Amino acid sequence: xxxxxxxxxxxxxxxxxxxxxxxxxxxxxxxxxxxxxxxxxxxxxxxxxxxxxxxxxxxxxxxxxxxxxxxxxxxxxxxxxxxxxxxxxxxxxxxxxxxxxxxxxxxxxxxxxxxxxxxxxxxxxxxxxxxxxxxxxxxxxxxxxxxxxxxxxxxxxxxxxxxxxxxxxxxxxxxxxxxxxxxxxxxxxxxxxxxxxxxxxxxxxxxxxxxxxxxxxxxxxxxxxxxxxxxxxxxx
Numbered sequence: 001x002x003x004x005x006x007x008x009x010x011x012x013x014x015x016x017x018x019x020x021x022x023x024x025x026x027x028x029x030x031x032x033x034x035x036x037x038x039x040x041x042x043x044x045x046x047x048x049x050x051x052x053x054x055x056x057x058x059x060x061x062x063x064x065x066x067x068x069x070x071x072x073x074x075x076x077x078x079x080x081x082x083x084x085x086x087x088x089x090x091x092x093x094x095x096x097x098x099x100x101x102x103x104x105x106x107x108x109x110x111x112x113x114x115x116x117x118x119x120x121x122x123x124x125x126x127x128x129x130x131x132x133x134x135x136x137x138x139x140x141x142x143x144x145x146x147x148x149x150x151x152x153x154x155x156x157x158x159x160x161x162x163x164x165x166x167x168x169x170x171x172x173x174x175x176x177x178x179x180x181x182x183x184x185x186x187x188x189x190x191x192x193x194x195x196x197x198x199x200x201x202x203x204x205x206x207x208x209x210x211x212x213x214x215x216x217x218x219x220x221x222x223x224x225x226x227x228x229x230x231x232x233x234x235x236x
Contacts, residue, residue: 079148
């Protein structure tokens with residue numbers, strides 16, 4: 001059984017289908033890059049897998065649990081980085097992580113230790129006690145990545161995680177993703193970045209108008225070849 005499974009998954013807004021009868025399986029430990037033009041359904045798919053949006057029809061199973069019926073069990077297994085950082089501006093970086101640690105029912109001592117390690121890894125240790133409202137967009141993105149990884153989830157859902165990151169921040173993120181891969185975590189990352197897609201993933205999917213048109217091992221391509229495939233498959 002795949003860790004993430006969808007069958008005939010459809011999501012429509014009004015009369016417009018965004019995801020169309022999508023059947024997909026992602027195995028435990030895979031790192032999958034999800035590419036597609038704006039409006040292809042990448043963010044919609046991630047929102048449904050994270051239980052933030054309900055499908056119009058079809059089924060989703062995460063680790064054997066069915067969405068949306070068993071959403072509480074699924075959320076405990078997932079770390080999500082969305083377009084919005086999902087942080088509290090009037091709390092410090094440390095206070096944000098402590099707050100989310102309580103939401104995840106983490107032991108306070110473990111949460112503090114884990115939070116400190118993650119702040120080091122995302123390059124924010126020196127700003128740990130600063131209010132998030134004083135952070136740049138890239139710094140908030142790095143903190144949201146630390147938040148998503150705080151409870152050591154089995155699955156990471158990353159929606160354009162490199163957005164707003166400078167070169168150093170992007171490199172730190174790639175290191176974190178590679179580390180998560182090494183720990184056996186399952187990763188699904190929506191991205192427009194061809195180089196990051198082939199560097200950190202084991203498998204590449206391309207969505208076009210809500211359907212998968214390419215599903216290939218990342219080892220079979222480099223960024224140039226992926227860009228060429230993307231141009232062939234995706235309409236302007």
